Amino acid sequence: MFKYAICNETYQDWTLETALAHAKESGYDAVEIAPFTLASTAYDVTAKQRGEIRGKIEDAELDVVGLHWLLAKTEGFYLTTPDDAVRQKTSDYFCELARLCSDLGGKIMVLGSPQQRNLLPGVSESEAMKLAADCIRKAMPTLEQCDITLALEPLGPAEGDFLNTAEKGMELMDLIDSPNCKIHLDVKAMSAEDKPIPQIIRETHPHIAHFHANDPNKRGPGMGDVDFVPIFQALKEVDYRGWVSVEVFDYEPGIESLVKDSIAYMHKCEAATS
Template sequence: MRFAICNETFQDRSLEDGFALAAECGYEGIEIAPFTLAQRVTDLSPQRRAEIRQAIEKAGLKTVGLHWLLAKTEGFHLTSPDETIRQRTAEYLRELARCCADLGGTILVFGSPQQRNVLPQVTRAKAEDYAVEVFEKLIPELERTNTILALEPLGIQETNFVNTAEEAVAIINKLGSPRVRLHLDCKAMCSEATPIPTLLRTFREHLVHFHANDPNRLGPGFGDLDFVPIFEALLEIGYQGWVSVEVFDYGPGPERIARESIQYMLRCLEQVQRVRAGKT
């Protein structure tokens, strides 16, 4: 289990300073929101991508991948009834896969709630067909770039499409590719009736990536969500991926968010490990 943090946490400073602070706090990885780099990733030249990767590696970090894939863009929509828009969306996702690989990452977290909402004239079943169609066009590029699409369930307050882990896995199973897996986020999972540890155990075979945060939109340890049973479940299922801190409320400031989040997670992990050691 390795700890990472999303780079938009550090939007008040340069990319390089953000990477340096993440490393100083003890994170091993950085997850990138494309909108922090350019309006569209197509605006990033190969040279600029190489420079960003070098800055990440110079800080001693590894690139986890990309998230907020379609945030702050226009003209893309996963479940649009317009074939031209779906084709455009598939092509942009292919470019995101290429950018992810250029930056040294492997994970593409598909959240983007506004760009996946089921539109009024579209049925839920048809929306799923459209989503599968777009993702099928992406899979060859995922294979070529050695990247993985991580489909993220989000609560109903965020979107009306794919609100549960079960719904995400249904789409994953339809696609039937090892390049399309499941991403789970603590804040989003709190909107489900099933407890987080149970969701982790139930969907362990599909899980490839994990976001740590609190339902209050802050980092782990900033609210009431107890991460001890969460880490207990992650260790039990043998999860070896990234635990990446993603927050939405930057009020406490980036340095406090980054430091206190990882300190809290390390304490929880240590507590779980002590209990597990006592049982052996």
């Protein structure tokens, strides 16, 4: 049986308590937190606030997956810049995010943030790989100390021009060379690859730390053309035991539908693999 989570920004302007109660009632086991929904930066979330947020999640009888959209809506951070000072600042911020993640009770940090990793003028892909590895590697001792796994997220060309395939994600993971650095897979992103999604899952195992369920149309699973039955079959074949988190970008169907229809469809697909 898969463990299902929902990304908290799905609830947009709902209060945290109302969102948590709805997620629980809808059948989810955990929430995944976008830091920008808490404050402008992780530095701005006080120790008291961290304790209060964790308490509310525990009161709702939910777990915390961890954090995603790590650098979204921030300024001054960049993964692949040749500027040593900016890279160091970014590395330091990953350390603070790891502390925030741990304080909230999470274990996973999903690193997508394409706008802070796209290739800059004059920087080749191979150089960007080395710069990104340098930036992340400096933060890994703190992540290891906090028992946090950094999950590198390959994204399709519609999002950016760096780390566009799971294979490239594995290449960067190998450069970083830490037991706490693994791969995150996202259905929308994998749909942009030439390989079938089940094949990507099998080839990336056993390095998959986390999984996002969505559709290329930016809505929830089952709300587009992607059939999740073979995807879930592949996850079962490789004995994936991590979270399956719903992450959407198009809220037009409405929050209630996105939350409830997504998990209903995933349960149906999971049953079909039995």
